[in-house]
Amino acid sequence: MAFVLTTAQAQNGLGNQAGQALLSLKRFATLTPPVTITDMRNELEAGQPVGYISDNDWDAFLADLGNLGLDYTSLIASERAIINTIRQAINPEPQQACCGIVVPSSGDGLTAINGYYRTGTTAPYQYTIEVELDSTLTCDIKSIDCTLVGAPAVTSSNPFTLYFARCEVIGGVTKSIFSASWVEWGVDPAGNSFDVNYDFKDADGISIAAYAATYLLAL
Numbered sequence: 001m002a003f004v005l006t007t008a009q010a011q012n013g014l015g016n017q018a019g020q021a022l023l024s025l026k027r028f029a030t031l032t033p034p035v036t037i038t039d040m041r042n043e044l045e046a047g048q049p050v051g052y053i054s055d056n057d058w059d060a061f062l063a064d065l066g067n068l069g070l071d072y073t074s075l076i077a078s079e080r081a082i083i084n085t086i087r088q089a090i091n092p093e094p095q096q097a098c099c100g101i102v103v104p105s106s107g108d109g110l111t112a113i114n115g116y117y118r119t120g121t122t123a124p125y126q127y128t129i130e131v132e133l134d135s136t137l138t139c140d141i142k143s144i145d146c147t148l149v150g151a152p153a154v155t156s157s158n159p160f161t162l163y164f165a166r167c168e169v170i171g172g173v174t175k176s177i178f179s180a181s182w183v184e185w186g187v188d189p190a191g192n193s194f195d196v197n198y199d200f201k202d203a204d205g206i207s208i209a210a211y212a213a214t215y216l217l218a219l
Helices: 015-028 037-045 055-066 077-090
Strands: 111-117 125-134 143-149 160-170 173-185 193-201 207-218
Touching: 015 037, 015 055, 015 077, 037 055, 037 077, 055 077, 077 111, 077 125, 077 173, 111 207, 125 143, 125 160, 143 173
Parallel strands: none
Antiparallel strands: 111 125, 125 173, 143 160, 143 193, 160 173, 193 207
């Protein structure tokens, strides 16, 4: 498994830019996890003239990396952790390219949840939590408050808030991915399952729908 570009990267005329971004990601993957934004910048600036890359240029560079079209199914845990760290830093704004008008409801089959370990973290063990929304669900959803119930207990904020991360085709179906980094446990939660409570909110923080999911988060 590895960083694998989507075919769109070769079709949109940005192959040169995508190649440079890909090489940077591969380099960052050689660093000792957990890899932080500071680690990445230090790696890029090591041995270079002081100030050769400004803060604005660095932010633009991160945006290029975070928006690179990747096949997420090809990522191993440490690579996904790097992508999640970058996307947390660039904090993309919600958009309406993969949403509709349906209000989510319990048992509708239009949502799913996954957790991804941040490689190298221990006590607290950190995970990125991602919620997949079917593209039919309303564009009014701008954030999701999520509560996980189970043992071991979450030691960071619970509920925590997920924000839009990207549109992704999963199993041939376009999904809107909302993400929260980093949710923490004092004890490794791997192998455990958690009840999930959702509160979907609009741009003003007003609840659109709130309910207990009919499925569990398995880590």
